[in-house]
Amino acid sequence: MGKQEAPRGGTLRAAAAFCRQWNMLPDEGTVLCAVSGGADSMCLLAWLSDLAGQYGFSVAAAHFNHGLRDESAARDEAFVKDWCEKAGIPFYAGRGDTAAAAAEHGWSVEEAGRALRYAFLEQTAAEIHALRVATAHNRGDNAETVLLNLIRGTGLTGLAGIAPVRGMFIRPLLETSREEIERYLEERRIPHVEDESNQELIYTRNRVRREVLPVLRELNPRIEETLCKTAALLRQEDDYLSEVTRRACARVRCEGGRAALRRETLTALPPALQGRVVRYMLDALDVPKKDVTARHIRAALDLARSSGPTAQISLPRGITARNEYEEFQLCRGEAAWERAALPPVGEAVLGPWRIECRVVRAPAEERPGRLILDNGAIDGPVTADRCPAGQRMTLPGSEGSRSLKRLFVDAGLSVEARERTPAIFVGGRLAAVPGIGVDRAFVPRPGRAQYVLDFHRK
Numbered sequence: 001m002g003k004q005e006a007p008r009g010g011t012l013r014a015a016a017a018f019c020r021q022w023n024m025l026p027d028e029g030t031v032l033c034a035v036s037g038g039a040d041s042m043c044l045l046a047w048l049s050d051l052a053g054q055y056g057f058s059v060a061a062a063h064f065n066h067g068l069r070d071e072s073a074a075r076d077e078a079f080v081k082d083w084c085e086k087a088g089i090p091f092y093a094g095r096g097d098t099a100a101a102a103a104e105h106g107w108s109v110e111e112a113g114r115a116l117r118y119a120f121l122e123q124t125a126a127e128i129h130a131l132r133v134a135t136a137h138n139r140g141d142n143a144e145t146v147l148l149n150l151i152r153g154t155g156l157t158g159l160a161g162i163a164p165v166r167g168m169f170i171r172p173l174l175e176t177s178r179e180e181i182e183r184y185l186e187e188r189r190i191p192h193v194e195d196e197s198n199q200e201l202i203y204t205r206n207r208v209r210r211e212v213l214p215v216l217r218e219l220n221p222r223i224e225e226t227l228c229k230t231a232a233l234l235r236q237e238d239d240y241l242s243e244v245t246r247r248a249c250a251r252v253r254c255e256g257g258r259a260a261l262r263r264e265t266l267t268a269l270p271p272a273l274q275g276r277v278v279r280y281m282l283d284a285l286d287v288p289k290k291d292v293t294a295r296h297i298r299a300a301l302d303l304a305r306s307s308g309p310t311a312q313i314s315l316p317r318g319i320t321a322r323n324e325y326e327e328f329q330l331c332r333g334e335a336a337w338e339r340a341a342l343p344p345v346g347e348a349v350l351g352p353w354r355i356e357c358r359v360v361r362a363p364a365e366e367r368p369g370r371l372i373l374d375n376g377a378i379d380g381p382v383t384a385d386r387c388p389a390g391q392r393m394t395l396p397g398s399e400g401s402r403s404l405k406r407l408f409v410d411a412g413l414s415v416e417a418r419e420r421t422p423a424i425f426v427g428g429r430l431a432a433v434p435g436i437g438v439d440r441a442f443v444p445r446p447g448r449a450q451y452v453l454d455f456h457r458k
Contacts, residue, residue: 012047012184015176024170026057029131031170032092034121035061035084037076040136042083042192043181044173048134049087057131060090062124064117066098068109072195079193092128094120110203111290125168137162137171140178143224144208146231151208153294155275160238161231175228245276252281257332259284263304266328274301281330282319291316304328310415324414342382342424342453349458350384350422356454363444364452371424371432373442375449380427382451387423391430394440407436424453 019025025048033048035041045061052059063080065073077093084091102112125133142161149158164174173181185192216223248269253260259281266277275297282292292315300321303313312322318333340350348355364372392401408418413435424432432438434455444450 012043012173012176012180014180015047015172016051018164018175019170019172022164022170024132024134024165024172025051025055026131028056030058030060030128031132031134032060032062032121032125032128032130033134034117034136035063035080036136036195037063037080037193038136038195039185039192040138040141040173040178040181042190043184044134044136045084045089046087046188046190047184048172049089060092060128060130062092062094062121062133064120065093065095066113066116067096068098068113069195076193076195079191083191090128092124094124096120110205121169131168133169135169135171136173138173138176138178138181139224139228140209140213142174142231143213143227144205146227147208147212148205155294156234156238156241159231160235161228163235177224241272241276245273245280248273248277249280252277252284254281254284257285258329260324260327260329263323263326263328266301266304278330282315285317285319285330285332287315287317287319300330312415322415339383339385342384344451348384351386352420352458353384353422354456354458355384355422356456358452360450360452364450369434369455371434371438371453371455372444373424373426373432373438373451373453374444375451376445377442378426378451380429382431383425384422385425387418387421387433388430391423393430393433393436395437396440396443398440404433404436407433411435422455 025031031048031052033041033045035045045059048059051057061080061084063077065077067073081091081093096116098109098113098116101107101116102109105112105115107115121133124130146159146161149161152158162171162174164171184190213223220226249261251261251265261277261281266274269277275294278297278300279289279292283289296315299313300315303311303321303323306323308323309325310323312320315321315330320329320331320333322329322331338350340348340355342348342355342357345358348357359375364370366372387404391404393404393407394401395407408421413421417435421434423430426442429441430439431442432453
């Protein structure tokens with residue numbers, strides 16, 4: 001709203017000042033308003049429409065059908081569409097199968113609905129070139145969110161509640177009470193519809209709203225306001241720590257599916273920042289916050305502090321936390337490799353490798369990325385696969401077999417390199433490993449043909 005005076009807004013003057021404080025509303029362009037048809041969103045839509053006339057931006061409405069209710073959902077969409085047509089507000093509708101999304105991703109119905117709804121809002125905003133997307137979260141919603149996060153277990157970020165601004169998303173009514181919203185609707189004679197699912201106690205948020213908050217209200221009649229003021233204070237501290245964390249993460253190296261930082265750098269940070277840095281590294285790998293608990297962060301930090309130079313643990317979403325000697329790494333696991341049959345002459349693909357195969361009569365030149373086997377010793381199918389755990393090899397000149405783990409350590413190969421190293425089998429028996437060598441039984445003999453394998457990264 002630039003340098004203009006705080007807008008008028010009937011009984012919602014505090015909301016207008018809140019918008020100005022957070023610089024929510026543009027001087028031009030479009031604000032897309034998420035509208036379910038309920039009291040909160042109809043209040044927001046009507047109020048933004050009034051402000052648009054005063055200050056030059058335009059308003060559009062977006063309604064999302066979650067596919068959880070049939071007739072009533074169609075009724076809500078028709079109601080919002082009809083109201084928008086009468087008010088001259090552009091209307092956009094979307095639909096998703098929330099139950100199917102929840103089953104596919106292992107989400108709760110609430111999580112799935114939110115994911116689909118926000119994806120629709122972002123897509124619609126992009127299509128109409130909206131500068132902001134406004135949602136109707138109010139003071140009660142914020143208080144419920146703080147309580148829900150506290151019940152589930154959270155840190156400072158969770159206790160900070162709903163952010164007033166997140167990217168292009170704005171929440172103009174975040175400090176507005178439900179009573180103020182209802183009074184505005186009554187004064188302006190703005191209709192709304194009620195979503196009957198808001199009464200169903202199978203949803204955790206509804207239980208907090210209908211069972212937990214009434215009890216707390218007996219102890220403190222202004223509990224919602226108290227919780228939201230506390231959340232606002234904690235948000236300031238959270239924002240400060242986030243900025244400090246951002247500076248601390250300048251030394252994090254992110255490439256491909258890996259985020260890495262020196263262990264000493266991580267463990268020397270204040271404890272309040274260490275977990276945030278790990279969370280930052282997980283964000284860099286696109287790991288959803290809901291999938292990582294405080295227990296996972298604590299386990300990763302315990303690993304970084306441990307003396308084991310090559311220890312590792314598994315984290316959610318296929319992430320491996322590992323010590324790579326002096327470095328702490330978070331790595332996204334690669335897709336499973338499928339065993340590949342190797343031809344006498346030709347090529348085969350194994351995970352990230354392309355393997356060039358040929359049989360030669362003259363002795364082949366040894367070089368990095370090449371294995372040379374005695375073709376006459378091959379008495380079964382030749383296959384390539386991941387390096388298996390627990391296997392042993394007998395190298396030329398060795399008095400006996402040694403474990404692959406020991407051979408890898410002796411060769412100076414990191415844990416990450418080991419996981420990406422293929423192995424060659426003859427008749428199911430381990431015959432050779434790049435970077436390690438060829439088992440004594442398959443070492444080329446003078447005067448015999450050689451089976452040459454050249455390994456190339458795809």
